Amino acid sequence: QPQQQQQKAADPFAALSGNSRTASPFQFQQSVKPPASPAVPQSAASLLGGDDEWTFSSSLPAQPQQPQSNTVTVIDSSVKAVFHVSRPAGANDYLAIDARISNKTPQPISDFTLQLAVTKAFSLQLQPQSGRNLSPSQVDGIKQAIRLQGVTPGKGSAVRMRWRASYVIGGQPREESGEVSNLGVL
Known part of the structure; x- marks a missing residue:
């Protein structure tokens, strides 16, 4: 039994x-x-049995990401130009840049002009500079708001920007130029 x-x-x-x-x-x-x-198997669902009662899950470490904002020093000579780059909340196609220009010398600077260019995939909208003259050792004396269009999330590090600055210091005209290859923002 x-x-x-x-x-x-x-x-x-x-x-x-x-x-x-x-x-x-x-x-x-x-x-x-x-x-x-x-x-x-034609897909992951068929590979895992698709119809069964099992649900697989995992917890992976977060991917390192670039920040939503960054500060980039663009010019650092007699003049210092710093860009505060950010992606405003809800901005899916542009970056906002707040440019601040300072005078690092004991002499006044006049006729300051900042010109910018980006590759054809992007476009710029520049607001007028707050001024063209800097007093001796003046910090953030000229400000400019810039909108960089066409930068979708994840593409901020692909932006290449060229700049050219011209100004007069001690009666002598000067011109500087360069390139920013990474804004450091998603």
Whole structure:
């Protein structure tokens, strides 16, 4: 009689396999059909069984991302130009740049002009400079708001910007130019 009780006991793994099994693994019968063609999963869902009750999850470390704002020193000579670059909330196609120009010399600077250019994939909207003259050792004496259009999220590091600054210091005209290859913002 103990053998009959074993035969009537349910297979504890039957719910996991999805196959209906008889009471004993030795009495289990399965019809095996050869596949018509080699089984090649077409997607991750079919690879993981798609119809089963299992849900896989994982927790990976966050990808290192560039910040939503950054400060870039563009010019650092007699004149210092600093760009505060940010992506405003909800801005999916542009970056905002707040340019601040300072005089690092004990002499006044006059006729300051800042020109910018970007590659054809992007465009610039420059607000007028707050002025053209800097007093000796004046910090953030000239300000300019700049909008860099066409920069979708994740593409901020792809922007290349050229700049040219001209000014007069001590009665001598000066001109400087350069390139910013990475604004450091998503």
